[in-house]
Amino acid sequence: MGTFKIEGGHQLKGNIQPQGAKNEALQILCAVLLTPEKVTINNIPDIIDINKLISLLSNLGVKVEKLSESTYSFQADDLNLEYLESAQFKKEGSSLRGSIMIVGPLLARFGKGYIPKPGGDKIGRRRLDTHFEGFINLGAKFRYNREDYFYGVEADKLIGTDMLLDEASVTGTANIVMAAVLAEGTTTIYNAACEPYLQQLCKMLNRMGAKISGVGSNLLTIEGVDSLGGTEHTMLPDMIEIGSWIGLAAMTKSELTIKNVSWDDLGQIPDVFRKLGITVERKGDDIYIPAHKDGYQIQNYIDGSILTIADAPWPGFTPDLLSIVLVVATQAKGEVLVHQKMFESRLFFVDKLIDMGAKIILCDPHRATVMGHDFKSQLKATTMVSPDIRAGISLLIAALSAKGTSTIHNIEQIDRGYQKIVERLQAIGAKIERIEGN
Numbered sequence: 230m231g232t233f234k235i236e237g238g239h240q241l242k243g244n245i246q247p248q249g250a251k252n253e254a255l256q257i258l259c260a261v262l263l264t265p266e267k268v269t270i271n272n273i274p275d276i277i278d279i280n281k282l283i284s285l286l287s288n289l290g291v292k293v294e295k296l297s298e299s300t301y302s303f304q305a306d307d308l309n310l311e312y313l314e315s316a317q318f319k320k321e322g323s324s325l326r327g328s329i330m331i332v333g334p335l336l337a338r339f340g341k342g343y344i345p346k347p348g349g350d351k352i353g354r355r356r357l358d359t360h361f362e363g364f365i366n367l368g369a370k371f372r373y374n375r376e377d378y379f380y381g382v383e384a385d386k387l388i389g390t391d392m393l394l395d396e397a398s399v400t401g402t403a404n405i406v407m408a409a410v411l412a413e414g415t416t417t418i419y420n421a422a423c424e425p426y427l428q429q430l431c432k433m434l435n436r437m438g439a440k441i442s443g444v445g446s447n448l449l450t451i452e453g454v455d456s457l458g459g460t461e462h463t464m465l466p467d468m469i470e471i472g473s474w475i476g477l478a479a480m481t482k483s484e485l486t487i488k489n490v491s492w493d494d495l496g497q498i499p500d501v502f503r504k505l506g507i508t509v510e511r512k513g514d515d516i517y518i519p520a521h522k523d524g525y526q527i528q529n530y531i532d533g534s535i536l537t538i539a540d541a542p543w544p545g546f547t548p549d550l551l552s553i554v555l556v557v558a559t560q561a562k563g564e565v566l567v568h569q570k571m572f573e574s575r576l577f578f579v580d581k582l583i584d585m586g587a588k589i590i591l592c593d594p595h596r597a598t599v600m601g602h603d604f605k606s607q608l609k610a611t612t613m614v615s616p617d618i619r620a621g622i623s624l625l626i627a628a629l630s631a632k633g634t635s636t637i638h639n640i641e642q643i644d645r646g647y648q649k650i651v652e653r654l655q656a657i658g659a660k661i662e663r664i665e666g667n
């Protein structure tokens with residue numbers, strides 16, 4: 230288990246370039262299974278989850294070529310489908326969440342898709358019903374082996390149909406879209422997730438020859454085609470990383486420029502941080518955060534009532550940034566209620582922040598009220614264990630703002646989503662070190 234040692238209380242300064250988006254990359258990499266032709270992908274983040282998915286694709290027989298640090302080509306022209314029934318696949322497929330999205334493409338192209346219960350963050354219940362109901366609607370037969378948590382779908386052919394998803398699941402929509410593009414006839418998917426990463430997937434599939442309309446809305450219409458061809462695709466910058474760096478700048482009172490953020494794809498993210506009193510300035514396609522020497526003040530609602538920040542499916546605010554909002558609020562002036570609606574186990578890390586001196590009341594598993602210190606009291610350094618990827622980065626931000634030296638264990642949880650984090654933070658002046666192998 231790796232560890233970070235962090236000396237907090239230092240101001241940072243400079244530019245930071247966000248990595249390619251993890252959650253987009255997971256969708257896009259699975260889409261290479263839809264064609265025997267070559268697909269070239271740029272801006273792939275070098276993080277644990279993505280490297281695991283690339284290795285899984287390679288074990289499945291996809292020819293993978295690394296063309297530069299962040300560009301790879303993939304060619305799925307001679308797959309080894311027996312791998313799907315191997316013990317190795319059961320182990321590798323269950324070690325990340327994104328692997329679930331190989332099922333749709335495999336089902337569409339080869340008539341069968343299998344997956345062990347996927348991993349990902351232990352942040353509450355994460356059901357897969359939406360995915361499999363979608364495949365069943367397209368005509369697939371479903372089986373689930375409860376003993377080894379193994380899911381399977383099979384179909385001689387998929388037939389387009391109209392469906393209304395029971396929830397706007399992000400990976401569920403991506404999976405169903407990737408199955409429907411090769412189905413016979415037309416599929417409509419209502420209550421589809423429509424976040425920028427899904428839009429990116431649909432645009433890429435259209436470039437490969439798919440016929441998807443309604444991209445960006447919650448009603449997708451997909452006219453099935455017989456086959457898809459190769460393409461080139463570039464990942465957007467990671468919006469969760471961008472939000473993390475906004476939080477980092479505010480809490481360490483640092484002047485930071487976040488480069489090439491693709492502003493128009495950030496939705497509510499800049500405004501939510503502005504509601505916490507943080508100045509988020511647009512400079513071309515960069516975000517400029519000035520040093521908040523006098524702190525930042527949380528806005529109330531017009532009627533004077535306390536601000537609530539809650540998640541919702543896109544274009545609502547992403548649940549993946551609520552842990553960061555929460556940690557940033559601990560040093561704001563004012564109060565905020567953070568309401569994590571989607572996941573029931575994502576707020577328990579506040580115990581650690583409370584140990585560090587933050588004023589937080591965990592109202593129930595979904596809601597926490599934060600009373601900011603307005604920098605009148607600094608957080609105290611401590612030793613902690615990162616429970617999940619976003620709590621991990623939030624604790625790291627807390628440690629960088631705290632007085633003294635903190636230690637964070639289980640940093641694999643951070644490494645699975647943040648590329649070369651030590652080097653990038655050191656480059657803007659952070660005192661952070663990686664201690665391997667303890």
Ligand SMILES: CC(=O)N[C@H]1[C@@H](OP(=O)(O)OP(=O)(O)OC[C@H]2O[C@@H](n3ccc(=O)[nH]c3=O)[C@H](O)[C@@H]2O)O[C@H](CO)[C@@H](O)[C@@H]1O
Pocket residue numbers: 252255326327354355356396397398399400401542547548549570571572
């Ligand atoms: C690999 C990947 O892309 N992971 C992201 C993806 O996970 P993932 O695709 O697994 O998440 P889903 O969109 O399926 O939903 C996650 C959870 O929220 C609940 N839910 C979902 C939709 C809804 O309208 N209401 C609702 O309550 C679901 O029951 C589920 O428990 O989307 C999540 C929600 O943005 C993000 O946290 C994850 O980082």
Ligand SMILES: C=C(OP(=O)(O)O)C(=O)O
Pocket residue numbers: 252325326327348349350549618619646
């Ligand atoms: C929850 C997340 O990831 P995953 O779905 O891979 O667990 C996340 O990226 O915040």
